[in-house]
Amino acid sequence: MKTLILGEVVEGKLSSGALEIIAKSQDLGLDFEVATVGTEESPNIGSESFKNTYLKCNETQLSLGSVANTLKTMVDKQSISLIMAPSTYVGRDLVAFLSVDFSSSQVSNVINFSIEGGNVITSNSINGGESEYNSKITSDKKFLLIRPKSFEEVQVELSNTNYETIEINSEDPEVFDIFIEEKSGPQLEDSKIVISAGRGMVDSSNLSLVEDLASKLNAAIGGTRAIVDAGWMPYSQQVGQTGKTVKPDVYIALGISGATQHQVGMKDSKYIIAINKDEEAPIFQIADLGLVADTLSIVPKITENL
């Protein structure tokens, strides 16, 4: 099955989400190539083991509509039938645009897929990961948005050669200000320890307790949808179904009840520690170590005694 994997340039190299889908595609023996979107000059996205086309955009324009036009031509010319992207901001925009162009709805939030007799079978995680929803795509073109961390990344040497570059010229809306978030400290996606906060922290001012503990443990900080919606933390720190998926060695849930929406984003962590004063909180059902305690008073005690 001719396959196209959409990737992005992140910090000068091919995004981990794309490397994960490449690994799975190699396992399945798919005839695939890659198209990577970015704005940087000569990023490290090339490899001898797959074909890659770099769609280079102007960073002062919102050009994903035009990128999709170029991709549409690629899909048409090369009779590609399976198109996959990691479920990121860019991946979602591109797959959405292409699904309209080819009148074939995508399947979102895919955690696994297989090819059976020319059909693509997809699995989604529902009910907080307790059930798997399986479906079959019946259209000629098949679009999948894959949840990051569903597969292990492929191990390849990436270089700034071995790919072709196409400059994207667009008349799309102009970007007049770009803000690069300074990444200080460990990042959610690749930190070995993640500490997340929920409503049980009571007030946003109490997040300083979480920060103190995180800095002692060199941990990244995340939050539930409830506290992100309440404006305590930016959307980029949300862990869960509609946020990020994390799989750290140790996940510490502070004052988190454990709604299914949250569990999907963290249940595959290697070791889960949960602290909550509600003995019946669902988070305890998936925790390796649960402590029924007043979160607000116990967190500083842990920090002080570390």
Next chain:
Amino acid sequence: MKIAVCAKQIPDPALDITYSEGLVSRPDEQVLDDTDRYGIEVALQLKEKFDAEVTVISMGKMGTEKGIQQALQMGPDKALVLEDDSLSGSNSLMTANVLSELSKKVGADITIFGTESTDGYSGVIPQQVSRMLGLPCISYIKAVEISDTVSLTRQTSTGSEKVQMPSNCVLSVTAGGVEPRYPNFKDIMAAKSKPVEKISLSDIEFSAVQNIEFIDIKDVSTTKQGEKIVDEGEGFQVIIDKLKELKAI
């Protein structure tokens, strides 16, 4: 300026989502998806500045229309909704097809969405609608500054970027992007007399087809034999010892 803002009625999110034949079970009384409150707030801020007319658009099982009322209570002028049994279990593209047609019926210059619904979370509807309408999509908006022009800040994977709102476009607004207003008693009463126009599938151009076939739902739950202890003063030490054992410190 005319604005269409999408509102989805969903089962009460405090309850677990249940499925029947692969479809989310929808009771008669559904509520407004909180995600949509952010888009509605942006629509209302634009209305206040530019004297825009705001129409709530929605599709799906209408039932008691509680969620539509909740949307109208925030301040939009009216609603245009479409219900058709044949749309039950629609894929994203079928949904986007209906919503883009509703946007056209409204004559919207700007069509506004949340980023993803709480029950379906496909996360692509705003982008699909923009492509169908042939308009630019400004997705994942996390801040809005309104003066004589409108500046939109988008969330990106590395930070954010600002764009000026085009005069015709589709927006998606992230949760937390703006502070949704709470209706007061007067707003709640006023919403009851706002027009809710209902149209059917035959009133729009609809061509999207179902291409996703439900196979099954498998139980993959694993029960963890975790340890649960109740703090009696030394709980912090248990955590510290465990972190040491895990070599986290």
